[in-house]
Amino acid sequence: MDMLYKRFIAVLFAVVAVSLAVSLLASNVLYAVYSKPKMNEQMLVTAENLKDALEQDIPAGSGLTVAMDMLDALDYQVVLVSGGGEDGTGGEVTLTEGPFNGGYEAHFAGIPFERTTMEQSTLESVLSGGVYEGEDAAVANWFMMGHFMNDVRNTVGVPVMLGGERHALFIKQDSSLMFSEFHIILLVFFVTAVLVSLIFIIVMSRRLTEPLGRLRTAANEIRRENFDYDIASGSYSRDEIGQLAVSLDAMKGQLQENHRMRQKFISDVTHDLQSPLVNIQGYAKLLEDGEVEGGEAREAASVVHSEAKRLSSLASQLMLLSKFDHQSYTAKMEPVRLDGQIRDVIRVFRWRLDESGIDLSYSLDEVTVESDSDLLWNVWDNLVSNAVKYSSDGDEIAVTLKDMGDHVEVSVRDTGMGIPEDALDKVFERFYRVDAARSSEGSGLGLAIVLETVEMLGGTIEVDSTPGAGTEFIVKLWK
């Protein structure tokens, strides 16, 4: 969670930083390519005007002082250099007020320059009639701030004739003026924008990640099976996170229901495991101790036998149910030759039919359905097994498969003991038994599984029964 929060902030910081860098670069390019030459041109015009003014308006011989006073009154930084011409050694010279080395003489006006060093060649070229158009260094830096450099190189230079002597006039706009206005506004704009974005980023990140933290807490509570935890208590926005909270709440409800079902299931199963075990233990002990003999002993043994059968059927049914409950079992849909399958199931029962004297007949239309073969097998197995279980010597079981065009109907009808009317709608419930006596072998799960299976396969099942006359189950499956 904190990770996400931090990463969120880091990413947004990076976004701000990158966008600042890109815009700075863009404006510098604009400055270098477009603004700088234009400004230089303007400065040059100004310098030429100044030159004309100086050459015409300053009376010859009135001296440099008048010129400097005039220049001082302007909003420009100016340096007027004269002399030189003796040793063209190249290299740099540092301009200072009054005469300085190399035979030059400089006079400053306006705000003083911070750096006063320039190429001697520049100086010489202007003194000999050339024009100097600002310093390339500022452009080479590609940095707007170069515009404000308080440097004699950052000037334009023109030759001026004053009192018959050649002078070089270097001039630049008073950058402190420009700087204070333009640059401070720009700086305030930048700093404010960045600060405000950062504050918003931090607040927004909190707002976005905080509900996730609450959801994590909720998930942990659910993991601990604390189903009383109220997920919806915190308010969530109506975006994806809100939807996640709603889903989580629904999941909690489902888990709670599953939990309840499982508890009930376990208590049912425990009961159904216990009672046969009690009987087996009790009767086996009787036999072991030799307390029963003859017919009684046989009866005791048969109780052990039938209770063991009940346990075994419970075990196999439970295994099947667990597959359904965990949703891990997905139906494998494939063409199933239904008549062949039902015939195979019936033939498995033939030894029990021989034993019990029950007549079984079948009539099966040749038909193929798209379904899950294994699951269907279990359905027929359960239905036929029930019919055999609740029929006795002389009863008849008829299995019929009819092709109805778009669907098929499978009927398993017996003339056995039947089901009382009030029990009819409960026979599909898990662990329901009509009465203990009639299903000593049953688990009470068979029909529940049949119903779940048939519904899973998109079919229906109906039951019709008359006590004492028999029962009929009809399964309908779509092709």
Next chain:
Amino acid sequence: MNKVMVVEDDANIRNLVVLYLERNGFDVADFGDADGALRHLEDEEVDIAVVDVMMPGMDGFELTRILSGDLETPVILLTAKGQLDDKEEGFTAGAEDYIVKPFEPKELLFRIRAVLKRAHPVSDTRLSFAGVTIDREHYEVEVMGRTHMLPVKELEMLGCLMETPEKVVTREHIAESVWGDLETSTYTINTHMNRLRQKLGRFGAEVRVLTVRGVGYRLEQSALEDDA
């Protein structure tokens, strides 16, 4: 006497199976694992093998592949798992039949007999006469589009009669081919024959079994009005 080999690692189950099979007249050789069984087969032959799927060492499917493949011995698989899982693999391995644990010993007996019979099939498994068709492999009789399962004895009796329809079949022939015992009492044969008659009537079969006094029985086509 038929020789049965039982391969099962659980001693209790193995003893139970051996006990039942010996009581029912089989010659049984039993083993706790596949290796012992295979060594036994190096110098002995068996008619059928009952093999547990889950065994330490070589499992039941593997043993089944060897038995049914190389040795042409029919195999019945015992499986503890549900029918959904093992059925297919069992048949792929070449098993003739499978039976899910826990099982009734009687059921195993029945399956063993059925498999042995299939291994030595009756000459004509299907016979038809007057709209009645019998399947001697599955003990079924089909009348008017409906198939009925008949008890083994009744179906075998009907089989005897249908081999030579409209001809007299002697009691002795029936006694020998159905019970394998010439001494079978007339009463027993009569009782089964009467049940067969009732059932044929109930099925709506257009045949009837006539008693030829002192000799035996004859199967005839019956007109509908004779049905009574």
